Amino acid sequence: MSVTVDLEKRLGKEKVIRDPDILRIYARDPTLLEYQLPLAVVYAESVNDVVEVVKFAIENKLYITPVFHSTSLSGNAATTAQKTIVLSSEKMNRILEVSEVDWLATVEPGIRIDEFNLELMRYGLQWPVDPASSKTASVGGTIINGGGGMRGAKYGPASHWVLGLEAVIGTGEIIRVGCRTVKCREGYDILHLFVGSEGTLGIITKAMLRLAPLPESFVGVVAQFEDVVSLAKAVVESRRRRLWLLVAEFMDDDSSEFVGLERKYTLWLGIDATKGSEDVMLTRLREVIDKVGGKISAEARDWGTFFKLLGPRRLLYPASVKKAIEQYGGDALVLIGDVAVPFSKLPEALQEMKQTAKDYGIPTIFGGHVGDGNIHPILWFNKSDEIQKKKVAELYERFDEIALRHEGTISAEHGIGLHKKEFLKKTYEAKNSAAVLRIFREIKRIFDPYGIFNPGKIFD
Amino acid sequence: MSVTVDLEKRLGKEKVIRDPDILRIYARDPTLLEYQLPLAVVYAESVNDVVEVVKFAIENKLYITPVFHSTSLSGNAATTAQKTIVLSSEKMNRILEVSEVDWLATVEPGIRIDEFNLELMRYGLQWPVDPASSKTASVGGTIINGGGGMRGAKYGPASHWVLGLEAVIGTGEIIRVGCRTVKCREGYDILHLFVGSEGTLGIITKAMLRLAPLPESFVGVVAQFEDVVSLAKAVVESRRRRLWLLVAEFMDDDSSEFVGLERKYTLWLGIDATKGSEDVMLTRLREVIDKVGGKISAEARDWGTFFKLLGPRRLLYPASVKKAIEQYGGDALVLIGDVAVPFSKLPEALQEMKQTAKDYGIPTIFGGHVGDGNIHPILWFNKSDEIQKKKVAELYERFDEIALRHEGTISAEHGIGLHKKEFLKKTYEAKNSAAVLRIFREIKRIFDPYGIFNPGKIFD
Numbered sequence: 001m002s003v004t005v006d007l008e009k010r011l012g013k014e015k016v017i018r019d020p021d022i023l024r025i026y027a028r029d030p031t032l033l034e035y036q037l038p039l040a041v042v043y044a045e046s047v048n049d050v051v052e053v054v055k056f057a058i059e060n061k062l063y064i065t066p067v068f069h070s071t072s073l074s075g076n077a078a079t080t081a082q083k084t085i086v087l088s089s090e091k092m093n094r095i096l097e098v099s100e101v102d103w104l105a106t107v108e109p110g111i112r113i114d115e116f117n118l119e120l121m122r123y124g125l126q127w128p129v130d131p132a133s134s135k136t137a138s139v140g141g142t143i144i145n146g147g148g149g150m151r152g153a154k155y156g157p158a159s160h161w162v163l164g165l166e167a168v169i170g171t172g173e174i175i176r177v178g179c180r181t182v183k184c185r186e187g188y189d190i191l192h193l194f195v196g197s198e199g200t201l202g203i204i205t206k207a208m209l210r211l212a213p214l215p216e217s218f219v220g221v222v223a224q225f226e227d228v229v230s231l232a233k234a235v236v237e238s239r240r241r242r243l244w245l246l247v248a249e250f251m252d253d254d255s256s257e258f259v260g261l262e263r264k265y266t267l268w269l270g271i272d273a274t275k276g277s278e279d280v281m282l283t284r285l286r287e288v289i290d291k292v293g294g295k296i297s298a299e300a301r302d303w304g305t306f307f308k309l310l311g312p313r314r315l316l317y318p319a320s321v322k323k324a325i326e327q328y329g330g331d332a333l334v335l336i337g338d339v340a341v342p343f344s345k346l347p348e349a350l351q352e353m354k355q356t357a358k359d360y361g362i363p364t365i366f367g368g369h370v371g372d373g374n375i376h377p378i379l380w381f382n383k384s385d386e387i388q389k390k391k392v393a394e395l396y397e398r399f400d401e402i403a404l405r406h407e408g409t410i411s412a413e414h415g416i417g418l419h420k421k422e423f424l425k426k427t428y429e430a431k432n433s434a435a436v437l438r439i440f441r442e443i444k445r446i447f448d449p450y451g452i453f454n455p456g457k458i459f460d
Numbered sequence: 461m462s463v464t465v466d467l468e469k470r471l472g473k474e475k476v477i478r479d480p481d482i483l484r485i486y487a488r489d490p491t492l493l494e495y496q497l498p499l500a501v502v503y504a505e506s507v508n509d510v511v512e513v514v515k516f517a518i519e520n521k522l523y524i525t526p527v528f529h530s531t532s533l534s535g536n537a538a539t540t541a542q543k544t545i546v547l548s549s550e551k552m553n554r555i556l557e558v559s560e561v562d563w564l565a566t567v568e569p570g571i572r573i574d575e576f577n578l579e580l581m582r583y584g585l586q587w588p589v590d591p592a593s594s595k596t597a598s599v600g601g602t603i604i605n606g607g608g609g610m611r612g613a614k615y616g617p618a619s620h621w622v623l624g625l626e627a628v629i630g631t632g633e634i635i636r637v638g639c640r641t642v643k644c645r646e647g648y649d650i651l652h653l654f655v656g657s658e659g660t661l662g663i664i665t666k667a668m669l670r671l672a673p674l675p676e677s678f679v680g681v682v683a684q685f686e687d688v689v690s691l692a693k694a695v696v697e698s699r700r701r702r703l704w705l706l707v708a709e710f711m712d713d714d715s716s717e718f719v720g721l722e723r724k725y726t727l728w729l730g731i732d733a734t735k736g737s738e739d740v741m742l743t744r745l746r747e748v749i750d751k752v753g754g755k756i757s758a759e760a761r762d763w764g765t766f767f768k769l770l771g772p773r774r775l776l777y778p779a780s781v782k783k784a785i786e787q788y789g790g791d792a793l794v795l796i797g798d799v800a801v802p803f804s805k806l807p808e809a810l811q812e813m814k815q816t817a818k819d820y821g822i823p824t825i826f827g828g829h830v831g832d833g834n835i836h837p838i839l840w841f842n843k844s845d846e847i848q849k850k851k852v853a854e855l856y857e858r859f860d861e862i863a864l865r866h867e868g869t870i871s872a873e874h875g876i877g878l879h880k881k882e883f884l885k886k887t888y889e890a891k892n893s894a895a896v897l898r899i900f901r902e903i904k905r906i907f908d909p910y911g912i913f914n915p916g917k918i919f920d
Contacts, residue, residue, distance in 0.1 A: 099802070099804060100699075100700065101696055101699045101700060101802075101803050101804040102699070102802040102803050102804050103699065103803075104802075124702050125702075146645050146649075148643045152642065152643060156620060156642055157642065157643050159649065159652070160616060160620050169895070171895070173895040174892070174893070174895075175893045175895050175896050175899070176891040176892065176893040176896075177891075177893065177896060179800070179868070179869040180801075180802040180867050180868070180869075181800040181801070181802060181832060181833045181834070181868065181869060181872060182612065182616055182617060182832060183608045183612060183617050183800050183829075183832045183833075183834055183869075183872035183873050184800070184869050184871075184872065185606050185656055185798075185869070185871040185872060185873060185874065185875045185876065186869060186870070186871065186876070186884060186887055186888075187876060187884060187896070187897075187900050187918055187919060188653055188656070188657060188661075188899075188900050188903055188918075189606075189619065189649075189652045189653055189655060189656055190896065190899060190903075192619070192649045192652035192653070193648055193649055193652070193653060195649060196645055196648070196649055197648060201648075212704065213702035213703075213704050214702070216702070236561055239560075239561045239562070239563060240560065240561060242584050242585075242673035242674070242676070243673075244672065244673050273734055273737075274733055274734055274737035274740060274741060275737065275740055276736050276737045276739075276740050277733075277734035277735065277736045277737040279736075280734060280735055280736050281734060338645075340639070340641040340643050340644070341640075341641070342559070342561075342562040342564075342640040342641060343561050343562050343563075344559060344561040344562050369643075372641060372642060372643045373641045373643075374641070374643050407640050408639070408640070408641065409639040409640075409641060409643075409644050409645070409646060410646070411644075411645040411646065412641060412643035412644065412645060413643050413645060414645065415645045416645065416646070416647060424646060424647060427646055428646075431636040431637075432634070432636065433634070433635045433636040433637065435629070435631070435633040435634075435635050436635050436636075436637060436647070436650065437647075439635070439648075439650060439906055439907070440647050440648050442906045443648055443903070443906065446899055446902045446903065446906075447899070458647055458648075459647060
């Protein structure tokens with residue numbers, strides 16, 4: 001205990017939480033899994049606080065789990081080692097600057113995405129990284145986890161929307177990388193090494209973000225399909241027709257029903273337009289849906305309307321957690337997969353996953369960002385039921401296998417964390433590229449020579 | 461000499477060039493500077509050839525300068541060390557695959573960008589990385605140098621358009637990273653570490669590229685301005701109006717005249733549109749030009765027409781080389797700067813650079829990608845004139861200083877190479893982030909433990 005008293009002395013009492021009830025909250029993640037209780041939670045308020053915590057960890061041989069709003073889904077922010085301080089950046093949440101000519105903003109990393117975008121709307125701008133959890137998720141967490149989300153089909157993942165970072169590395173040094181321009185060639189691209197590093201290389205303390213103008217016009221449709229193959233074919237067809245969709249989201253029959261929609265396969269397609277071209281673009285979306293035998297149930301002629309229509313899609317994960325608790329109470333556990341396959345493989349891969357889940361008899365629903373080929377199978381079970389637990393572990397791996405077999409990836413946006421470590425090895429074996437894992441370890445040592453950041457993750 | 465005979469034995473005679481006349485060509489770069497004569501030039505034809513050359517270099521303690529079509533402009537591909545093999549990937553130039561649903565292509569790195577895009581046009585697709593030298597420059601060279609170009613204003617730099625890489629690192633091992641989907645979270649982002657690494661980390665042998673559909677419609681204008689400030693303000697104004705330009709290129713009065721245009725400041729503005737919105741979009745461009753006092757001399761209602769109008773802009777660099785040779789004959793040397801400043805700083809930064817060049821009395825012309833804030837000052841001089849040479853070196857540095865003072869960068873797309881090494885140090889000093897240079901050296905050691913790749917570059 002004395003080490004946390006020392007920490008209090010160093011940082012000030014109000015920044016260090018030792019209350020076991022609060023520590024227990026930080027030992028849990030959204031998948032309902034419980035991990036190691038940390039020694040303390042520190043609410044950093046400045047880069048200097050972060051430097052102090054890192055130095056303290058070095059001196060006292062402690063670990064640090066960096067967290068923002070703890071919405072990550074692969075165990076990325078889980079505390080697994082004893083003697084760990086959880087370093088939370090929740091309180092570093094200010095917008096420091098918005099430039100309406102340069103289309104950039106500088107923020108502290110703890111700001112929530114929706115809150116940030118609400119402010120940007122006043123400028124007609126957006127940060128188009130849009131995980132389903134955007135209401136809760138922070139900008140910093142989304143960067144460090146390499147998040148993607150609902151507008152990635154056109155805009156790409158977080159890595160395309162970060163211009164610069166300030167971070168504290170494992171020596172206690174502060175580094176600053178990146179430029180106020182999109183083109184920036186200042187040596188090796190350390191910035192993108194940090195994006196998606198899952199808190200293993202350092203603590204982000206400031207982010208400079210690239211912004212895009214809000215589309216001046218937007219049209220979208222919601223359509224229902226009888227089966228998953230026709231739904232997937234709608235995406236393939238839109239690619240064939242060179243329609244660069246901005247949003248293409250889906251939910252299967254079960255999950256559509258859970259969130260109060262018709263029990264069908266639901267597809268949301270949206271595309272940006274310029275004033276005067278709305279009718280043309282809407283007609284194109286209709287033609288795609290028609291061609292593959294879907295039925296349009298709603299249309300939107302602006303982003304606001306479409307955003308509301310998308311509402312149920314954002315409930316995919318929370319609805320499954322609710323369902324799991326209804327079914328298994330306090331024994332419920334939820335696992336969410338995060339595979340992606342190339343568009344051309346979507347129809348067969350989706351069907352195969354759906355069938356495999358049925359064969360295993362494990363409650364599983366499917367949804368995700370089909371506009372990126374990104375599928376989230378969500379399964380839940382009773383953690384006290386050993387037989388079911390074994391089946392679940394197997395099924396979860398089967399999804400990864402199916403993705404790899406269809407030239408896909410085992411993680412599109414949730415990262416490797418704890419849950420995907422074994423499959424990361426298989427991924428690089430499949431690519432005949434095993435040296436990469438050694439390189440990862442060596443990169444980690446550069447930034448974190450004492451091994452204090454987020455131990456046990458990705459490859460560790 | 462015997463070492464090159466050994467190399468011939470290992471690879472086959474036809475792949476190893478020892479003819480001094482050819483070696484001399486490879487000792488020169490487009491800036492007319494001459495460097496060290498290499499021992500030999502190897503034309504690799506496969507990844508196995510590359511592995512063999514790397515192993516041979518390790519065994520014989522040789523260096524390797526990786527080159528593609530040698531269009532880089534900061535001395536990035538210059539041979540500066542004795543005992544160097546130039547490893548050329550010019551002959552590895554096949555398109556291995558184009559997927560019209562997945563919007564991706566896999567290529568060997570030596571393929572030229574224009575040739576590649578010509579093939580993609582058949583599919584209604586594009587690889588939108590577009591350096592002015594696209595006719596000659598290779599895809600691989602553009603990736604390894606982190607190139608940008610003329611369509612970067614909207615599409616961003618090369619790093620946004622690479623999905624996967626195969627490369628041979630300095631141990632002789634082959635690594636493969638990346639996914640067939642844009643979202644890809646398979647550990648640390650080594651892929652983007654390679655993009656812009658200037659041949660110091662390994663040799664790219666295959667690239668999987670993200671493609672975009674060709675805009676279905678496009679409008680553009682060419683406009684003339686009396687001064688550089690009004691021209692820059694046109695870009696600022698378009699940003700204020702949230703016009704996400706696809707192309708915004710400029711040339712100053714002198715360079716406009718050199719390439720046969722009216723002696724004014726010339727601006728090219730282009731934007732993609734959807735069918736039916738062409739008039740609306742053209743009106744918007746006209747309004748921007750009007751507002752800041754420019755005069756439109758030509759309009760385009762499709763990409764083909766605009767592409768032709770852009771022709772003179774692509775001559776900016778070759779025209780200055782021609783001019784330099786006219787003026788100083790065999791004693792001519794050309795230096796090209798590559799700074800960028802945030803859009804909001806463009807008017808003052810451009811004016812200051814223009815004035816500074818005038819004060820120094822060195823022939824300098826200005827042009828570049830204003831849609832990225834990217835300015836290329838080009839200056840030429842007589843390399844036998846010591847006084848002029850000293851002035852040029854000073855002036856070149858002044859441009860970097862001006863860029864840094866306006867919150868810009870010393871390299872937007874040409875990289876650090878040889879010419880910007882000192883200013884890279886200043887850059888990180890200015891950011892109070894000196895640890896980054898140590899990190900660069902340590903990263904280099906991971907991929908190239910024997911230090912064989914492209915010595916003396918970036919930070920070395």
